[in-house]
Amino acid sequence: MDGRDPVTDSGTHLTDVPFEELLATVLCAEGRYAELFREHVTRLGGVMQEGLLRAAMDRARRGVPGEEDEMWQCVAELYRRLVSRLDRRPAPAPLTEPATATAGAAEAAAAQAARQADPAVGTVTGRAVPPGDDGAVAGAPAAGGGPPHRPDVDGWAVPGARPVAPEVREAGEQVRRAIEQVFVEFADEAEVRRWTGGRPVPAGFELVDRWRAFHLSLLRLPPALEAFWTARMRSAAPAYWLEPAENWQRVPAPATVPGRVLVPACGRYPGVLADPRASKAGGVAAPLSGNEPGHDLAAGLAHQMSWLAAADEAAHSARTWQLTPLRDPHEGVGYTELLTERLAKFSQAVAWGETERCVLRAAQLAEGLRMVVHRPLVAPDSWWHRLRDETVRFVREVAAEHAPHVVITEIAGRYAEAMNNGLTDGRDDVRLTSASESDGLVLDCLRPHLRGTELGDKPGRVVYGAAH
Structure with a gap:
């Protein structure tokens, strides 16, 4: 024996590796036990989500003071990060129950589809076609490279232009369906309707209109309830939609x-x-x-x-x-x-x-x-x-x-x-x-x-x- 602990020491000082990096490495691993571990972590995500919702409903219903707001916001952020790591695994599960399977899986599916797409379409790395904006296909910047390649943004609407790969378009539709599912859950939630009066996300409108109505409704909710639904949407929408950019209105x-x-x-x-x-x-x-x-x-x-x-x-x-x-x-x-x-x-x-x-x-x-x-x-x-x-x-x-x-x-x-x-x-x-x-x-x-x-x-x- 060389004196190393076979569980914690395989030649790498894993105690120095950040927690999120360890989690990402395990979740991306191959093999039967890796899949078993992912199933347990997925179940944990569902338990966390259910706990957040119950706490938000209790807080709103009973008027509990807000001294724990920061803690609940931390829990919501922890849940978001956990789910985002789950949805970056190489073989994402199809969207089923929203409590445990999230739309980030569609983002990973988009990356996988893009790698299989025709080279003439261009490289798309890790981004789905945004719902309602099929032409907005953009990839992450390559290491050491310039701005991401954006192949013919509205190309397929122009005669003779190169089409967007069907696999990438389907991944965009998965994201759309995941967001629509959040809208449905939000509109049906009793505590949300209590504070917004009726159905806050009207059906029959364009996606961007319902998106605006959803987020403006969040501004009216108790903090814990707002934190829960913010995390819920973060698990469904592409991450780059949610981060401020130069072209945003200020x-x-x-x-x-x-x-x-x-x-x-x-x-x-x-x-x-x-x-x-x-x-x-x-x-x-x-x-x-x-x-x-x-x-x-x-x-x-x-x-x-x-x-x-x-x-x-x-x-x-x-x-x-x-x-x-x-x-x-x-x-x-x-x-x-x-x-x-x-x-x-x-x-x-x-x-x-x-x-x-x-x-x-x-x-x-x-x-x-x-x-x-x-x-x-x-x-x-x-x-x-x-x-x-x-x-x-x-x-x-x-x-x-x-x-x-x-x-x-x-x-x-x-x-x-x-x-x-x-x-x-x-x-x-x-x-x-x-x-x-x-x-x-x-x-x-x-x-x-x-x-x-x-x-x-x-x-x-x-x-x-x-x-x-």
Whole structure:
């Protein structure tokens, strides 16, 4: 014997090899025992997915505090990495039950098919034809080489052009079917429908429209539920769709709010990224001069809310005493005009040094930003809810600089009590589902109540009704 441990030491210091590299090596191995190991790991992936879903449902149903959100996000990421390794094995299993077999297998199938394709078609390494974008065939860069070869992107639509290999096209269809399966599961999930109201991914629309609706719906869910469905889609969609690229649209975001992918890419359609580094000058925030208190926050929120109002088919406007879908062109234009007007009035009040009126204009601007709402209202602690909460911080920043003595009250509790205390006068409040005003709760404070020496009492404005 040479003193080596036959299990852990075969001439290589495996203790120095990263865990993911060890896992990938074993999963790609040949032989009966390697296949047995893969079956067990696949089963583990299914157990992890079921655990994530159950936890997300319990969290959403029981209102459990969010101190474990980071842990659940780590579990979701661990699940995604595990499944991605499983789906890179050389002989992927066909798509069957979505809980254990994922669409990443189709990506591996595309690579295998491309290696068998006619050389005239070009080299395709590891990417399926994107669903809805059959021409977007692109390979990974070769080691030490230049950009990936992209053979005749829309070639087969041109007479005499080279066709795309049937095997690669079929792999793209596998990816499409896997994504469609996620849409079906998402739309049928009771907890998702609780927070989105009905079926959030309507059938009969183009893939890219359903893709956008799916990801915009995620922004409204409790964090654990959002993390689960994000991981679920990551197991189905091509990885390169989900990573920001140069051609993505970048919506300006406040520097104090972490950037995030709003809608990933879908085939040739670029994704949308909320980016704090994007310029906030111009666009809907053009009326701001840049010298106002809370300028970065106000400008970033204005850009984001303006984009979301136009992009989200489920968004409503609370300009009047009732919610009106923003997909109505008249309502969409009206909201943009109102937001622009309030940005200008706030900037003007700051320029003229109007102290308390600056706070009033800031509160009115915050109301304009918070007018983009959903029915049912979004989940507490969802991304959308946290974004809208930033508007209150903006009003307090303005007050701290121009009129610290102004009392700002964010209205909450029972609606009847808010009325009795004069926090709102009820003229423009939005009523949702409630048998009477006395039974209603304040569900959303659109504009806070203000009290100042010059202003006097300025009533706020709310959305009220029955609890979710």
